[in-house]
Amino acid sequence: MKTKRSGNYTWRKIKSALASAIAFISAVLVIAPLGLVFFHLVVNGASSLNWDFFTKLPAPVGAVGGGMANAIVGSLELLALAGAIGIPIGVLGGVYLAEYGSARINSVLRFLADVLNGVPSITWGVVVYGMVVLRFKGFSTYAGGLALGLIMIPLILRTTEEVILLVPNGYREAALALGVSRWKTIVHIVMKTASKGIITGILLALARVGGETAPLLFTAFGNRFWNHSLSQPIAALPLQIFTYAISPYDDWHRQAWAGALVLVTGVFCVNILVRILTRGHTASVV
Amino acid sequence: MDHLVMETPERTVMERMEQGTAPPPEAETPAACTFEVKNLSIWYGEKRAIDNVTLGVASNAVTAIIGPSGCGKSTFLRALNRMHELTPRTRMEGTVLLNGDDLYSSTTDPAIVRRRVGMIFQKSNPFPTMTIGENVVIGLRLNGVRNQKFLNERLEKSLRMAALWDEVKDDLHKPGTSLSGGQQQRLCIARALAVEPEVILMDEPCSALDPIATAKIEELIHELKAKYTIVTVTHNMQQAGRISDYTAFMYLGRLIEFGPTTKIFTNPTEKQTEDYITGRFG
Numbered sequence: 168m169k170t171k172r173s174g175n176y177t178w179r180k181i182k183s184a185l186a187s188a189i190a191f192i193s194a195v196l197v198i199a200p201l202g203l204v205f206f207h208l209v210v211n212g213a214s215s216l217n218w219d220f221f222t223k224l225p226a227p228v229g230a231v232g233g234g235m236a237n238a239i240v241g242s243l244e245l246l247a248l249a250g251a252i253g254i255p256i257g258v259l260g261g262v263y264l265a266e267y268g269s270a271r272i273n274s275v276l277r278f279l280a281d282v283l284n285g286v287p288s289i290t291w292g293v294v295v296y297g298m299v300v301l302r303f304k305g306f307s308t309y310a311g312g313l314a315l316g317l318i319m320i321p322l323i324l325r326t327t328e329e330v331i332l333l334v335p336n337g338y339r340e341a342a343l344a345l346g347v348s349r350w351k352t353i354v355h356i357v358m359k360t361a362s363k364g365i366i367t368g369i370l371l372a373l374a375r376v377g378g379e380t381a382p383l384l385f386t387a388f389g390n391r392f393w394n395h396s397l398s399q400p401i402a403a404l405p406l407q408i409f410t411y412a413i414s415p416y417d418d419w420h421r422q423a424w425a426g427a428l429v430l431v432t433g434v435f436c437v438n439i440l441v442r443i444l445t446r447g448h449t450a451s452v453v
Numbered sequence: 454m455d456h457l458v459m460e461t462p463e464r465t466v467m468e469r470m471e472q473g474t475a476p477p478p479e480a481e482t483p484a485a486c487t488f489e490v491k492n493l494s495i496w497y498g499e500k501r502a503i504d505n506v507t508l509g510v511a512s513n514a515v516t517a518i519i520g521p522s523g524c525g526k527s528t529f530l531r532a533l534n535r536m537h538e539l540t541p542r543t544r545m546e547g548t549v550l551l552n553g554d555d556l557y558s559s560t561t562d563p564a565i566v567r568r569r570v571g572m573i574f575q576k577s578n579p580f581p582t583m584t585i586g587e588n589v590v591i592g593l594r595l596n597g598v599r600n601q602k603f604l605n606e607r608l609e610k611s612l613r614m615a616a617l618w619d620e621v622k623d624d625l626h627k628p629g630t631s632l633s634g635g636q637q638q639r640l641c642i643a644r645a646l647a648v649e650p651e652v653i654l655m656d657e658p659c660s661a662l663d664p665i666a667t668a669k670i671e672e673l674i675h676e677l678k679a680k681y682t683i684v685t686v687t688h689n690m691q692q693a694g695r696i697s698d699y700t701a702f703m704y705l706g707r708l709i710e711f712g713p714t715t716k717i718f719t720n721p722t723e724k725q726t727e728d729y730i731t732g733r734f735g
Contacts (some may be wrong), residue, residue: 220597341644342580344567344647345592346566346596346647347591360581360582
């Protein structure tokens with residue numbers, strides 16, 4: 168048997184080292200933007216973050232100070248509305264795909280949901296503008312919430328379907344064999360077993376639409392004051408950042424940085440919450 | 454545990470062949486039947502899984518179904534509580550009577566059938582989100598029982614019957630999945646007993662367990678048959694010999710031979726049964 172190291176072996180080692188190096192550099196390149204973004208946000212935005220930022224309305228042009236309280240509350244209101252639309256439809260749709268329906272219909276629905284997931288978010292803004300804003304002759308919180316909710320539906324639908332399919336069939340059979348009806352089995356056994364995964368999907372969808380700007384441009388529109396009615400335009404953090412960032416004032420630019428820092432921190436917290444949830448303490452399969 | 458040390462079927466058949474003598478004939482059909490299966494055939498799509506099976510399952514006895522993999526024994530078992538209908542594109546012909554009631558009449562709700570006919574699966578499957586206690590009473594709870602006192606009584610009674618009470622009575626709040634494999638399987642038996650079925654079906658209940666856990670389940674089966682009719686599927690011929698009163702041998706979807714276990718294992722009528730039991734195929 169030949170055991171001598173040939174030139175071939177050296178060349179193989181070089182190739183292997185090269186491949187490892189490229190993979191390592193790629194990994195660094197993936198993480199680097201996140202670090203850069205966070206670094207810039209902290210450097211530029213942290214100085215403008217103070218109590219006023221969270222409690223005061225935007226200051227008029229030229230005046231010093233002011234905050235984004237209305238935008239923060241507005242974003243939360245829009246997310247609540249979006250959740251009210253997107254969560255029930257998305258979750259129930261996901262349950263239908265995973266538990267009911269024929270294979271052929273399901274593959275069509277799945278394909279459509281994937282197409283919807285790929286639709287640029289501004290398209291949803293245009294659709295809602297045509298459907299709601301034009302008809303009711305005004306920008307409104309409803310319209311903004313609807314646009315975000317529509318984006319959430321396919322996101323939640325697909326994640327819900329996937330985690331429900333992960334629940335082993337043995338649990339369904341065990342419940343059905345006890346004489347439990349199909350829908351009770353799905354609600355009390357299958358969905359309960361998959362609940363962490365479903366909640367994770369919902370949180371990630373909320374985090375995703377929480378940062379959406381484009382669909383709000385011609386639906387929620389933005390507002391420099393407190394919103395007193397759901398049929399009136401409302402401020403949102405991403406919209407406010409957008410408005411301030413393209414303005415010519417340095418003061419506004421700093422506020423935009425601070426707003427972006429708050430938004431990214433919020434998304435970051437949601438992701439950490441998801442990690443904690445999915446790690447879990449009780450024995451769960453999903 | 455004396456029922457555990459029965460002669461192994463291989464030896465009895467070998468002895469019979471050496472001596473050239475046959476044991477005395479016994480009653481072929483059980484006296485009182487819980488299930489009466491007549492001309493049962495089941496198709497999965499185009500594939501015929503069960504081919505014209507007729508047999509009666511004796512009350513308060515253990516009936517074992519044996520046969521090589523893919524012979525239809527699990528399908529047959531699942532047809533006894535309509536679980537096979539969960540597989541898409543199934544079709545059945547024939548009748549199955551449970552104490553005289555047609556399980557497949559158009560007015561019968563499969564959920565009611567399954568409340569009367571409990572099932573234990575090959576892989577123990579306590580619900581992972583629930584405690585030991587919750588696992589036992591979940592069937593009652595989801596079927597609408599709210600009375601906590603009644604649930605507590607049934608909890609203890611079921612766990613006692615499943616020979617698990619002494620091991621878990623202080624840990625009822627712990628997750629069901631924290632138990633060992635054998636305990637989990639007994640928990641599943643307790644869960645099935647809690648809804649007070651008339652029959653318990655077992656689909657290879659010990660195939661994932663070690664010999665000690667297996668012995669406990671077998672002992673439990675022996676005790677349970679005083680109150681319940683039990684039908685079990687097993688790959689393990691020795692186990693069928695130890696625990697069952699009647700044995701059905703199936704091959705390629707057909708019932709080849711059915712009779713008292715002692716007769717099937719010592720003096721089978723069919724050549725195929727003897728070949729299978731002596732390990733010549735399957």
